[in-house]
Amino acid sequence: MTQVQLNLKTDVKNLPYEKLKNYLVAQGEKPFRAPQIMKWIFQKGVGSFSEMTDLSQKSRESLEKQCEVSFLKISQRQLSLDGTQKFLFELSDKNTIESVYIPDVGRVTLCVSTQVGCRMGCKFCLTAQQGLIRNLKPSEIVNQLLEVQKKVERKITNIVMMGMGEPLDNIEAVLDAIDILRSKWAFNISGRKITVSTVGLAPKILQFGKSSDVNLAISLNASNDHVRSSIMPMNKKYDMDELLEACKQYPLKPNRRLTIEYVMLGGVNDSLEHAKELVQRLQGVKCKVNLIPFNEHPGSAFKRPTDDAVSIFQEYLNSQDTTAMVRKSRGRDILAACGQLCSAPSSLTSPTTNVMNNDVVSGVSVH
Structure with missing residues (x-):
């Protein structure tokens, strides 16, 4: 029988300030770590705790084992004639x-x-x-x-x-x-x-x-x-x-x-x-x-x-x-x-639509 590996790490991006603070305290961290971590992931856009240089080495290693920082993958990016973009x-x-x-x-x-x-x-x-x-x-x-x-x-x-x-x-x-x-x-x-x-x-x-x-x-x-x-x-x-x-x-x-x-x-x-x-x-x-x-x-x-x-x-x-x-x-x-x-x-879009995959505009032009 195939074993399914479950990701049991806590995604810190799911936690607003109060919930993140309470979670960190429960893990033995200080409350002031919550705003530090939020600034790193939401304002500086880092993807790992090892990059959070104002956290102690011990805290970074501990959080890396218990937590994750999630991202979304852009599969398609489209540009409208009016400047609107769909992701x-x-x-x-x-x-x-x-x-x-x-x-x-x-x-x-x-x-x-x-x-x-x-x-x-x-x-x-x-x-x-x-x-x-x-x-x-x-x-x-x-x-x-x-x-x-x-x-x-x-x-x-x-x-x-x-x-x-x-x-x-x-x-x-x-x-x-x-x-x-x-x-x-x-x-x-x-x-x-x-x-x-x-x-x-x-x-x-x-x-x-x-x-x-x-x-x-x-x-x-x-x-x-x-x-x-x-x-x-x-x-x-x-x-x-x-x-x-x-x-x-x-x-x-x-x-x-x-x-x-x-x-x-x-x-x-x-x-x-x-x-x-x-x-x-x-x-x-x-x-x-x-x-x-x-x-x-x-x-x-x-x-x-x-x-x-x-x-x-x-x-x-x-x-x-x-x-x-x-x-x-x-x-x-x-x-x-x-x-x-x-x-x-979107396979249903207009043939004059710009479709940008991985930020490369396809050969279809916008008139």
């Missing part, structure tokens, strides 16, 4: 995830994944087609930022957990990852520059609000239960009344609002009547609305709405004191836009 990462178990780098004027955003696949089953989302394979560890979430930052020139300023997976279905790992992202000994990213998106797991929304004050986005996508249940199966478990009640109870800081995300599907949820219904449903919810014209992908039954339909919808919401913005789709040509991510090398 396909291979995990230690050979599963894959995608992240999207989105440079803009005044800020640079990284969209990260929180699960391999997703079990929420949203009909308009490509990730949903593969189902849930597994949750990501905190290290696998923050390593997306570490690896992408090595490959790009501009500093990443904003993080959105809107990639593959439902963040609140992996809430403990997500909360640990947020702690690491915000730590002054790691990335030191302000909570106002981190956004977590959820399909609407009502009980976990309140749990999340009590545990973190980063931005929260609710993927609503409909103005009534009939439409929402037809495109988002989770609505049958937590209907709009329950979801919006959780939104009303959500503990927001002064001058902060929830974001309501509304993917507009041509002929499904994009009429003026839907806009009127949405305004009524959002009464009492402190929010702004992001309208997201559907990004088509191979095999989808849905269509992108017309520009006129989007404009009429937006104008009506704004006329009713419901702040509404249209999100500019980025990276559509490389299937990097909202709802287009999937755990597979």
Whole structure:
């Protein structure tokens, strides 16, 4: 019978400051080692304890035996015509995830994944087609930022957990990852520059609000239960009344609002009547609305709405004191836009797409 070698080492990238400090103390180390180690792995990017020169030789040798510093492998890197980049990462178990780098004027955003696949089953989302394979560890979430930052020139300023997976279905790992992202000994990213998106797991929304004050986005996508249940199966478990009640109870800081995300599907949820219904449903919810014209992908039954339909919808919401913005789709040509991510090398991208493997641009040109 074949013996399977299990890696019993502790990955220190899974541990935010308090957990790392407690772990180190339990191993006989001093508490001040925690910030030292976090600076080495998150700010200086070292991959072994032997490189941590302000630790004693004894500590380095001990930690090398008990712990590891994980990394992600970039399997594919693609460049969109608009400057967006999509990264396909291979995990230690050979599963894959995608992240999207989105440079803009005044800020640079990284969209990260929180699960391999997703079990929420949203009909308009490509990730949903593969189902849930597994949750990501905190290290696998923050390593997306570490690896992408090595490959790009501009500093990443904003993080959105809107990639593959439902963040609140992996809430403990997500909360640990947020702690690491915000730590002054790691990335030191302000909570106002981190956004977590959820399909609407009502009980976990309140749990999340009590545990973190980063931005929260609710993927609503409909103005009534009939439409929402037809495109988002989770609505049958937590209907709009329950979801919006959780939104009303959500503990927001002064001058902060929830974001309501509304993917507009041509002929499904994009009429003026839907806009009127949405305004009524959002009464009492402190929010702004992001309208997201559907990004088509191979095999989808849905269509992108017309520009006129989007404009009429937006104008009506704004006329009713419901702040509404249209999100500019980025990276559509490389299937990097909202709802287009999937755990597979992209064989479905446009033939004019730049594909960079090991940082070498293939012979395909961008026009």
